[in-house]
Amino acid sequence: MATLRLEVITVERKLIDEEVNMVVAPGSEGVLGILPRHAALLTALTYGELVVKRDGQPDEFLAISGGFMEVQPGHVVVLADAAERAEEIDLERAEAARKRAEELLAQAKKSDVDFTRIEASLRRSLTRLKVGRRRAEKRFAPQRSDYERMQ
Structure with a gap:
């Protein structure tokens, strides 16, 4: 099976540097699926x-x-502002951050400078919760990957 080299790097550390079969990433224009020999991007x-x-x-x-x-074609580099593996996410802290951000967002005015920061904090919290919950799901429902099902 063809592979590609994936590097996931933040300012603080390198999370991944290995051969993988596929990467699915949240692009600014939508979700991107990257397979080996993908066009340069x-x-x-x-x-x-x-x-x-x-x-x-x-x-x-x-x-x-x-x-x-x-x-x-054979290499993907992700330079992330911040990145966490599912097992590194504390769900209780992420949930508390979500609640705080929602409360602040309800009080903020759309014209307020803090509104954008609060909105970003809420998106970050929701993403962390989604990924963190995947870890909990995996403990109880081991599944084949979507990639394996396509084969």
Whole structure:
């Protein structure tokens, strides 16, 4: 099975540097699926779920908070503003952050400078909750990856 090299890098650390079968990323214009030999591409990323697919292994989920992705035919580099693996996310803290952001958003005015920051905080919290809950789902329902089902 063909593979591509994936690097996921933040300012703080390199999370992934290995061969994978497919990467699904939250592009600024929509979700992007990257397979080996994909055409060259440079795109902005938004808040969302980065999915890493490997042969014979469960999908790995990362919460990312924006950044950029460079795609070459056999190599993908994700430069994320922030990224966390599902197992690194504290669901209670993420839920508390979501509630705080929703309360602040309800009080803020759309013209307020803080509105944009609060909205970004809410999106980040929702992404972290979504990815963190995937870990909990995996414990109880091991499944084949979507990539394996396509084969």
